[in-house]
Amino acid sequence: MNIFYNTKTKPSIPSNRFKTAIKAFGLAGLLIAGGNSFAQDAKPGKIHIGFVYPLSTNGTHAPLDTNRLSFHLLAGVSSVETGFSFAGFSNIVRNEAKGIQFAAFSNHIGKKAEGVQIGGFANTYGEGQGAAFAGFGNISRGNVKGAQFAGFGNIAKAVDGAQFAGFFNQATSVKGSQFAGFMNHSNKDVSCSQLAGFINKAENVNGSQFAGFINIAKKVKGIQGAGFINIADSSDYPIGIINLIKKGEKGISVTTDETTSTMLSFRSGGKVLYGIIGIGYNFKNKDEVYAMEAGFGAHWFQGKSFRLNTELTGMSVESFKAGEYFKSSLKVLPAFRIGKHFEVFGGPSLNFISTNTAEGRDLHTKFIHTWGNKWGNSLQALYIGYGGGIQFIL
Structure with a gap:
């Protein structure tokens, strides 16, 4: 066997295909290494795709992750959403959500929802800034700055915007308007108007009340228009068949x-x-x-x-x-x-x-x-x- 190197023979040079393969394997290695470290840390900007928790790209770590895009065939779980999230049944966000949350049945946001929530049945959230659309109801445990639209009912604390519901709206105070097919109710003051098919109830109304049957308030600065009866401590412009005004x-x-x-x-x-x-x-x-x-x-x-x-x-x-x-x-x-x-x-x-x-x-x-x-x-x-x-x- 000739174990000596022939100096006259040139060393072989790898082909272009071989170079391309080496680069591809190297890039794949980098992606795998980066992906593993990415999955281990709760870093913002993830894309989360899956079927139902924990069958998703974020796996069991999903409740700790922040995502800029989420897509789940059934239901998704996350810590924070900063962009768009879609679920065939329900989105569950443990903390804040920004952007758009769309679910065929419901969206559940633990803290502040900033953007738009669209739920086929319901949206629940801590507080909101934006708009919430639900086939049945929107429930906010805190204040809402924006609007709530629901086929049946809306519930919130202080509302700076408007509530639209097929049946009823409930808020502690309203700086805006309430529109309901049956009832609007505010525990404190309303700045603007209440419009209901049957009844409006509030403390002081710095605006007007219009109801198909009855309005109830303390001090009303605008018009009280009811199909039958208005009740207030002070109301100079009641329009009803019977008006029980204490100072009237x-x-x-x-x-x-x-x-x-x-x-x-x-x-x-x-x-x-x-x-x-x-x-x-x-x-x-x-x-x-x-x-x-x-x-x-x-x-x-x-x-x-x-x-x-x-x-x-x-x-x-x-x-x-x-x-x-x-x-x-x-x-x-x-x-x-x-x-x-x-x-x-x-x-x-x-x-x-x-x-x-x-x-x-x-x-x-x-x-x-x-x-x-x-x-x-x-x-x-x-x-x-x-x-x-x-x-x-x-």
Whole structure:
């Protein structure tokens, strides 16, 4: 065997493919080493991909990790999220979350959520800055600066923004607005407006309340608009059939008009606006004799002994058998105070009637304009009338 080196023979040079393979193996080694050290330390900026905890790239270490991107087919667990996280069922973030969290069922963030949470059913978080959208409910254990949108309900402490819910909103205090299909409730003050299908309740309202049935508050600086009743310590602009305002005015009145419909009515409200509800009897009709009235009014040019009242009312005269008579009236009623508790008032009215009975047609015969059927009893008419009464102020 020739063990000597032939100086005339040149040493072989590795091919280009061989060089490329060496570089690839070296790069793979670096990646593996870097990946192992990366998995051992809780460093920010990870990409977390998996099925369900702990079947993911972060494994059992996932609850300690900070991720900038997370994607899980079922559910993901992490310490902090700084970008976008997606889960087919639920995202669970033990501490803070920034960016967007999207889950088909729920997002659960232990501390502050800053950005957007979209949950098919619910979002729960410590406090929030941004917006939360849920098919059923958003629950914040702390304050929210932004908005909550839920198909059923929103719960938070202090809200600086807005709450929108299909059924109810609950907050300690609100600096913004609450919109709910059924109820808005605030334990303290509301700065702006509450709008609910049935009920609003708050302490002091530096704005307005609008509800389908009832509003409850202490001091209201704006409008209280309810389908039936408003309750407050102080409210100058309640719009409701019954308004129980502690610092307002309540009175029982007896009135009559040009059709001899005599009403016993309850008037209640604030310093400016008030509501009217009453029952009565028509002395001109034989069959249609029972009368019911409801409406709204306003006080103008108020002094010690005189003020001007304007009222918009609707009255129905019924026999509870067949036929109908309905009258809408705009009344201008100068009022004079007699002593501390009595007031007399009276004046002209602009009236529109709709009736389909002969007795209804005979209640008033002089009209500005009529619409009706020449061959039947149907009549719609516009005319000038009058009315007045006396009120005992409680």
